[in-house]
Amino acid sequence: MDALLFMIFAAIAVVCAINLVVQRHPISSALSLVGVMGALAALYLLLGGEFIAAAQLVVYAGAIMVLFVFVIMLLNAGTEARGRRGWAHYAGVPLLLLLFGLIACLITRRMPASEDVVFGQFTKGGPLDIGRALFTTYLLPFEVTSVLILVAILGAIVLARKEID
Amino acid sequence: MPPLPASVPLSWYLMLSAILFALGVAGFLFRRNIITVFMSIELMLNAVNLSFVTFSYKLKQVDGHIFSFFVMVVAAAEAAVGLAIILTVFKNRQTLEIDEVSSLKN
Amino acid sequence: MTFFIVSIIKSAVVAFVLLTALAYLQWAERKVLAHIQLRVGPRRVGPHGLLQPLADVIKLITKEDMMPSHVDKFFWFLAPFIAVLFALIPIAVIPFGTELNLPAIDFGPVHIPAIQTAMQLTDINIGVLFILGISGLGVYGVALAGWSSNNKYSLLGGLRSSAQMISYELPMALAIVAPLLVLNTLSFRGIVDGQSGFMLGFLPKWTIFQVFPFNLLSFILFMIAAFAETNRVPFDLPEAENELVAGFHTEYGSMKFAAFFMAEYCNMVTVSCVATLLFLGGWHPPFPAEYGSNYVPSLVLIGAGILSFLHGANPARPFDRITLPVFGVVFFGLAGLIAIPAVALPLMPVIWFSAKACFILFVYIWVRGTLPRFRYDQLMSFAWTFMFPIAIVNLFLTGLWVALS
Numbered sequence: 001m002d003a004l005l006f007m008i009f010a011a012i013a014v015v016c017a018i019n020l021v022v023q024r025h026p027i028s029s030a031l032s033l034v035g036v037m038g039a040l041a042a043l044y045l046l047l048g049g050e051f052i053a054a055a056q057l058v059v060y061a062g063a064i065m066v067l068f069v070f071v072i073m074l075l076n077a078g079t080e081a082r083g084r085r086g087w088a089h090y091a092g093v094p095l096l097l098l099l100f101g102l103i104a105c106l107i108t109r110r111m112p113a114s115e116d117v118v119f120g121q122f123t124k125g126g127p128l129d130i131g132r133a134l135f136t137t138y139l140l141p142f143e144v145t146s147v148l149i150l151v152a153i154l155g156a157i158v159l160a161r162k163e164i165d
Numbered sequence: 166m167p168p169l170p171a172s173v174p175l176s177w178y179l180m181l182s183a184i185l186f187a188l189g190v191a192g193f194l195f196r197r198n199i200i201t202v203f204m205s206i207e208l209m210l211n212a213v214n215l216s217f218v219t220f221s222y223k224l225k226q227v228d229g230h231i232f233s234f235f236v237m238v239v240a241a242a243e244a245a246v247g248l249a250i251i252l253t254v255f256k257n258r259q260t261l262e263i264d265e266v267s268s269l270k271n
Numbered sequence: 272m273t274f275f276i277v278s279i280i281k282s283a284v285v286a287f288v289l290l291t292a293l294a295y296l297q298w299a300e301r302k303v304l305a306h307i308q309l310r311v312g313p314r315r316v317g318p319h320g321l322l323q324p325l326a327d328v329i330k331l332i333t334k335e336d337m338m339p340s341h342v343d344k345f346f347w348f349l350a351p352f353i354a355v356l357f358a359l360i361p362i363a364v365i366p367f368g369t370e371l372n373l374p375a376i377d378f379g380p381v382h383i384p385a386i387q388t389a390m391q392l393t394d395i396n397i398g399v400l401f402i403l404g405i406s407g408l409g410v411y412g413v414a415l416a417g418w419s420s421n422n423k424y425s426l427l428g429g430l431r432s433s434a435q436m437i438s439y440e441l442p443m444a445l446a447i448v449a450p451l452l453v454l455n456t457l458s459f460r461g462i463v464d465g466q467s468g469f470m471l472g473f474l475p476k477w478t479i480f481q482v483f484p485f486n487l488l489s490f491i492l493f494m495i496a497a498f499a500e501t502n503r504v505p506f507d508l509p510e511a512e513n514e515l516v517a518g519f520h521t522e523y524g525s526m527k528f529a530a531f532f533m534a535e536y537c538n539m540v541t542v543s544c545v546a547t548l549l550f551l552g553g554w555h556p557p558f559p560a561e562y563g564s565n566y567v568p569s570l571v572l573i574g575a576g577i578l579s580f581l582h583g584a585n586p587a588r589p590f591d592r593i594t595l596p597v598f599g600v601v602f603f604g605l606a607g608l609i610a611i612p613a614v615a616l617p618l619m620p621v622i623w624f625s626a627k628a629c630f631i632l633f634v635y636i637w638v639r640g641t642l643p644r645f646r647y648d649q650l651m652s653f654a655w656t657f658m659f660p661i662a663i664v665n666l667f668l669t670g671l672w673v674a675l676s
Contacts, residue, residue, distance in 0.1 A: 002172040010181045017185050017208060021192040026200045026261075027346070027418065029192075033204050034411065036185070040211055041404075043178070047222045052230045054400035056214075058444075059237045062407025063437060064207070064244045069411070070433045071248045072200055073418050073426065075255050092194050100187040107179045116172040117222060124227045126396060127457055130234070133227050145238050152242035159249035 002119050005046060013039035026072045030065060037061045048122035051130045178219040185212035199251050199261050203244075210240050277388055285392060289362060293536045294324035300636045307640035318594035334525035339420070342522060346419035351523065351530035354412025358537035360405050364398040365544045366391035366459050368554050368620035390621065391460070398459040399451065402545060403444060406500065410436040412534065413502070417519035428518025431508045431647065435499055438654040439506075443496035445662035449489040449669040450478040450549055463553030473559065477552035485669045490550040492662050494634075497542040499654070502535060504639040508647055543631035544624075551627045554620030565615055568622050569606040576602035 016035035023029050037060045044053035134142055189212060192205030214233040221229025254266060298313065298320065305312030313320030338344070368390035375385040395401060410433050417429020451457065454465040468476045479490045499506035508518075515521075520531045547553060556564035576599040583595030609615050609622070645653065 003170050006173045006177065010177075013181065014184055014188075017188040020201075020204065020208060021188055021195065026198055026204075027415075029201045029204055031346075031411070031415075033208060034408075036208060036211060038408075040215055043181075043215065044218050047178070047218050049218045049221070049230050049233075050395075050397045051400070052214075052218060052233055054397050054404050055234060055237060057404030058400065058407060059241060060207075060211070062404055062410075062440070064241055066407075066410055066414070066433050066437055067244055067248055068200065068204065069414050069418075070430065070437075071251060073414065073430055073433070075252070075261065076426075092191075096187060096191055096194075099190065100183060103183040103186070104180060107176050107183065111176045111179070115223070116170075116174055117178065117219075118172050122222045122225060124225070125221075125230055127400070129227050130230055133231050134234070137228075138231050141235060145235060149238065149242050152245050156245040156249040159246070160252050 002046060002117065006043065006117075009039040009042045009046075012036075013043070027069065030068045030072060033068075034061050034065050037065070044125075046119055047117060047125075048120070049125040051125055051127045175219060175223055179216055182212045182216040182219065185209075185215065197262050197264055199254065199263055199266075202263060203247055203251070207240060207244075210236055273384065273386070277386060278392070281388065281392055285362060285367075289359075289537070289540065290533075292540065293533055294328065296536050296540070296632060297327070297532070298324050299632075300639070303633065303636045304640050307637070318590070318598075328529070331525055331529040336525045336527070339522050341421045343419040343421060346415050347522070350412050350416035350419060351527045351534075352412075353415065354409060354534035355530045355537070357405055357409040357412065358534035358541070361402045361541045362537075362544075363392040364395055364401055364459060365541070365548065366394065366463065366553070367624055368617075371617060389460070394458055394460050396456075396458045396461075399447060399457045399462075399545075399549075402541070403440075403447070406538065406541065407436070407440055409534065409538065412531075413519050416523070416531070420519070420522040422522055424515045424517075425519050425521050428508075428515050428521075432502065432519060435502075435506065435508065435650065435654075438651060439496045439499035439658075442492055442654060442658040442662040443500060445659075445666050446489040446492040446496060447549060449666050450481075450486055452666075452669055452673050453478065453481055453486065459548050459553075463548055463555070466552040467555050469559055473562075475552055475555060475557055477555070478550045482669055482672050485665050485672065486550070488661070488665050489669070490546070492658060492665065493546060493550070494631075495658065497546065498635070498638065499650070501538040501542055503539065503635060505642040505645050506650060507644060508650060539632060539635055540628070543628040543635075546631050547624060547627040551631075553627075554624040556619070556623050565619055566610070568619075568626075569610045572602045572606035572609065576600070576606065 013036050016032040016039065020029045020032040020036070023032065037056055041053040041056040041061070044050075044056060186209050189205045189209035192208065193202055196202050196205065214236055217229040217233040217236070219229075221227065251261070255261060258266060260266070301323070302312040302320070313323040316322040316326045338347070366389065371386070371388050371390055373383075373386040376383040413432040413436075414429040417425045417427070417432065420426070451462075454462050456462055456465065466475070466477050470476055470480070474480055479487045498504075502508075508515075520528055523531065556567075558564050579595045579599035579602060583592060583599065586592045586595065609618065
């Protein structure tokens with residue numbers, strides 16, 4: 001059952017990610033990214049990360065991506081022009097495969113006899129444990145992040161406001 | 166075809182994360198629409214989040230979840246500022262192609 | 272195996288009841304609105320228009336399914352499905368009552384084991400977060416419909432909807448967090464269990480009566496934000512028919528239009544259920560059973576039956592002479608049925624729960640008949656400069672209360 005669920009959601013994630021890269025219209029890419037995020041949320045649940053799965057849905061899919069879709073609709077962005085491709089593009093493909101191969105090699109080398117993921121083995125991903133860790137061990141980073149958010153809000157307002165003449 | 170195992174090894178999750186990250190890099194390098202480039206960055210962040218949560222499972226500690234939570238928060242801040250910048254660029258140049266925004270070239 | 276069968280049966284029952292309720296919610300809305308405006312509302316199809324939903328459904332199904340030539344076909348087709356999907360999913364985590372205990376049945380060769388199951392599809396311990404997350408995704412249906420219709424008004428509707436949803440999700444989440452501080456759990460079942468019992472012997476321990484008046488305030492904030500999240504009057508700007516020609520669903524007809532309609536009503540039902548569970552004590556009665564709260568449904572039904580007979584004796588329209596006494600008999604029968612303890616005890620939680628949810632749905636319709644629509648700038652400034660600060664202060668004060676007590 002675990003394996004089947006992993007297969008399904010991993011397949012959804014990979015297909016949506018490929019779609020994100022190959023689609024020429026930004027709104028198709030945005031929706032593919034939402035698909036990736038939904039699939040990842042399901043995978044987090046399999047890994048026992050209940051809170052992080054919900055946060056993935058609320059923050060990423062429900063807020064950030066809506067913002068993206070909003071901006072795409074607001075700018076009425078058309079499809080990307082199919083322009084000339086330099087040699088760099090074609091050189092990039094093998095390099096990219098090389099990068100992926102390196103990571104894959106590293107994973108198989110470093111985690112040779114890795115254990116199986118069994119649903120329900122890890123139960124510390126609930127809101128209780130996350131909250132406890134967030135407000136004790138990680139209190140300072142948490143507060144710093146809130147300041148970062150504040151700065152980002154101010155920056156966004158300053159950048160996007162209309163010029164008042 | 167071998168029968169489907171009951172559960173999958175931990176490294177498969179990491180492999181999925183690697184695939185998503187590579188695809189994110191591909192999108193970041195090959196696409197020329199600013200918004201799509203931006204979304205590729207988000208895809209890479211998501212891939213990293215997945216490996217954080219996987220390692221959290223491996224180590225049976227909650228810290229990985231906290232880190233991916235911070236990544237989400239930073240991504241939200243980044244999206245707000247980044248999209249504001251994109252709006253400004255579009256207002257000044259009426260284009261979303263990254264190749265066209267090249268005032269500093271030459 | 273039993274688990275799967277029970278789950279499938281439960282899903283089928285919930286889906287059937289929900290879809291019927293959605294159809295009749297629309298009938299109720301037309302009827303109540305009509306009476307608010309001193310009209311009579313639909314009454315052609317069936318007695319008092321009771322078969323109107325059926326007629327509407329048949330009309331919408333048999334209509335020609337037009338596809339405008341200028342739309343983005345894929346997304347235009349996808350949008351209603353997304354809207355309905357994310358409207359229906361949240362129902363899965365909502366508990367409707369305590370527990371259902373069915374005895375084992377031996378009927379000849381058929382043997383059905385005793386079944387004990389919660390009146391809920393699934394209880395997850397992040398239920399509230401789940402609902403917040405899924406209902407936040409519903410905006411994609413509206414936004415995509417507006418964008419793919421390739422129509423200025425629809426695009427404006429989609430834009431308005433996405434901005435409105437993001438803005439009102441914040442005060443809504445903050446208003447939900449305040450009672451959670453008191454109740455200390457995210458599972459709906461736990462939330463309702465935390466509200467059982469009575470203060471001073473008669474005042475129910477519902478969240479709105481605890482930590483007075485902060486939780487009452489969060490209830491009001493939640494309801495206002497919920498009106499905006501479900502695109503209802505006075506915040507129905509995405510579909511404002513007299514400025515945007517129905518906004519995001521202008522280009523949709525037949526069943527696709529019905530899908531958006533269904534999604535909107537389903538969202539209303541979800542929000543009413545969540546408000547009931549979080550603030551109004553779920554299935555707990557408003558006063559203790561010692562004072563006879565178990566007899567209230569019977570009394571209400573008897574009252575309705577007497578009223579029907581009185582009106583039937585002096586009918587306003589000739590047909591009512593027949594229909595109203597029939598309704599009266601039905602009401603009396605139901606009252607008698609509910610008065611039987613064996614039937615009443617398992618059903619009573621469900622009755623209280625649906626009574627509270629129906630009251631909130633009535634408030635929805637009531638507000639629609641009463642308030643005018645906001646202007647768009649008013650809508651945004653209301654969210655950010657009025658509701659947001661109040662919600663934060665309210666959350667802070669509730670937290671202070673919880674920390675000190």
